[in-house]
Amino acid sequence: MIDHISVGTNDVALARLSYDAVLAELGLRLLSSSERAADYGVSSILFSIKTPHDGQPASSGNGSHIAFSAGKRAIVDAFHRAALAHGGIDAGPPGLRPEYDAHYCGAFVFDPDGNKIEAVTRSSR
Template sequence: MIHHVSVGTNDLAASRRFYDAVLPIVGLLPLSAAADGLGYHCGQFHFSVQVPIDGRPATVGNGSHVAFAAENRAMVDRFHQAALANGGSSDGAPGLRPAYDAHYYGAFVRDPDGNKMEAVTYAAA
């Protein structure tokens, strides 16, 4: 089981606006906010957004993304809409991804720093 995932940011205020709007849709609630980072949780799982501790700019991992489980397609759609309304950009509109699985319904977004996030469900329409 994964305990936590952390992504870097160069603009904590923009990240807070984005993640405070997007993560509650998939069940992650705000846990903490500090001058150097934000924390969200759902049960034992934690997601954090941090200014890099080495003082260098945050960068995006090419080929990496974080996927959040959604209960249904409407939740995936709301995740995508909230991301776009709060400083994110689309990297794949909500829809079926039959190349992954016949029932795979997902949406891909980029946060304000360019980190790739996804909401996905296998639930029927």
């Protein structure tokens, strides 16, 4: 079971402009923030953006992505719109992905630091 996930950022303030909007569409809110990190969740931290502890520049993982659960297709659409409006880069527009599952609806974006994130639902609505 996963407790939380963190991705690196080179600029917490810039990353927050994107993640504050994008994660709000999924029902997550900012729980704490500093110059080095921002933590999101509902009642406990589920997702964080952080500057690397070793002081080196943050970099994204090639081939990795984080998929956030969306309750319905409209939330997948809203996630994608919010991401593009706040510095994200399209990596796959909202839509069905029948190669995964008949009801798999997802949208992919790269955040301002190049981390690939997704919103997905398997709901038929």
